[in-house]
Amino acid sequence: MNVFGVDIGGSGIKGAPVDLERGDLAQERCKVLTPHPAKPDAVAASVKDVVGRFGWSGPVGVTFPGVITGGVTRTAANVDESWIGLDAAALFSDALGLPVTLINDADAAGIAEMSFGAGRGHDGTVVLLTFGTGIGSAVFTGGRLLPNTELGHLELHGHDAEKRASSKAKEDHDLSWKHWAARVEEYLAHVEMLFSPDLFVIGGGVSRKADKFLPLINGIRAQIVPAQLQNNAGIVGAAMACLG
Known part of the structure; x- marks a missing residue:
């Protein structure tokens, strides 16, 4: 269909x-x-x-x-x-x-990844984050979606997190992969403190280049994987x- x-x-x-x-x-x-x-x-x-x-x-x-x-x-x-x-x-x-x-x-991206992608078969707490113009989020527990979480607007250093850690922020501030990964790591640590997920799925267009930044992220207890459906x-x- x-x-x-x-x-x-x-x-x-x-x-x-x-x-x-x-x-x-x-x-x-x-x-x-x-x-x-x-x-x-x-x-x-x-x-x-x-x-x-x-x-x-x-x-x-x-x-x-x-x-x-x-x-x-x-x-x-x-x-x-x-x-x-x-x-x-x-x-x-x-x-x-x-x-x-x-x-x-x-x-929407989270539903797709939970059904056909990186979140398939995970019954614990899964947080999908899309890094693009902003940071979008989808939170699942036991396969059920908590709608409209909008975790990109959590506050970090007095600003919306997406102003520091989105892929647009990387471009706007001409950040190296290393420096941007440090900001993403800080953001993930904050989300982890609040939700204690078992799995982070990293989506958005930047997921195509996951090998350039995910290996640079340390200190996060949850497993971190790139979205399999990527930007689709x-x-x-x-x-x-x-x-x-």
């Missing part, structure tokens, strides 16, 4: 049909740049562009980088503030003329969300 998934990020919007039996993309994904400013109508038009390129006519799952409750976007850390309090599920459904299910972006996890999880 194929369902369409769209992953909205701070820098790009990507989507593709997903084979839900294999947990993988059924076709090569399409990616467009996220509009700036990332206002609702502009983002909805970009999502419509992505979906339209495949001639898709069925249900669509869409991720959003913020807290989602009942299809309403409650926060908007890395997109325009006009998203706050918006019935975004209805906005996307109207723009596409198709049924849309909306889910937090990191929660959000698309797969968005499609999975359509099934409830």
